[in-house]
């Protein structure tokens with residue numbers, strides 16, 4: 001049985017009810033990925049780790065989306081988020097992505113499953129991504145962010161972590177600060193059976209509140225497309241940064257030999 005941490009630290013809901021709720025608040029790489037997907041009023045959206053539903057408000061403002069379901073493990077953030085998104089017809093459900101099958105309508109799938117800084121903000125990163133992928137309808141997409149490094153992989157909270165309340169100067173509740181190596185991320189994306197993976201990334205320093213040995217990593221927003229009819233060959237289209245374009249090309253060339 002896979003377990004995630006059930007966050008309840010104070011400060012998280014306060015931070016996310018006042019930040020990241022307008023489209024302009026989101027990072028350029030996140031906006032590029034969203035604009036590639038270009039959701040519209042008919043797009044059904046599941047936002048995993050939605051905090052207080054800020055992305056729902058931003059997608060409603062920018063693209064007119066309203067068929068929005070947020071899923072959030074922090075009960076108080078979920079409660080606040082539910083009130084904030086109900087003004088345009090959205091909803092937020094409290095719970096873990098791994099329990100989604102019991103929380104959402106049975107066998108429910110979505111055109112766009114989005115998760116910004118959330119699938120990798122808990123213990124079971126791989127199971128969390130696999131669970132998120134199941135909610136993508138055939139022909140739909142999973143848009144997720146993650147941190148990458150050319151070769152270092154830090155997937156355990158003991159090796160790399162961050163306070164869940166950085167806005168308060170860092171409380172004692174910790175979340176993993178996962179950094180995945182590029183070869184492992186490429187392998188994992190292929191194992192999901194994505195038909196195409198578009199990536200927008202940039203190099204940056206880890207958050208000042210993170211306790212990690214990595215000095216620089218790539219902050220990446222990835223759009224994984226689910227083809228019709230099961231597993232297929234995965235095409236990678238890396239837009240930035242140039243070092244990632246080169247590394248993924250060389251991994252692909254080696255694999256094709």
Ligand SMILES: C[S@@+](CC[C@H](N)C(=O)[O-])C[C@H]1O[C@@H](n2cnc3c(N)ncnc32)[C@H](O)[C@@H]1O
Pocket residue numbers: 004007012016020048049050051052054055071072073074077095096097098115116117118119121122128
């Ligand atoms: C770093 S915050 C990002 C919030 C929001 N997605 C954003 O980008 O503004 C990560 C959020 O994911 C939630 N979360 C972490 N693990 C989760 C899980 N397994 N299921 C649902 N939510 C989760 C956390 O409680 C937190 O609110």
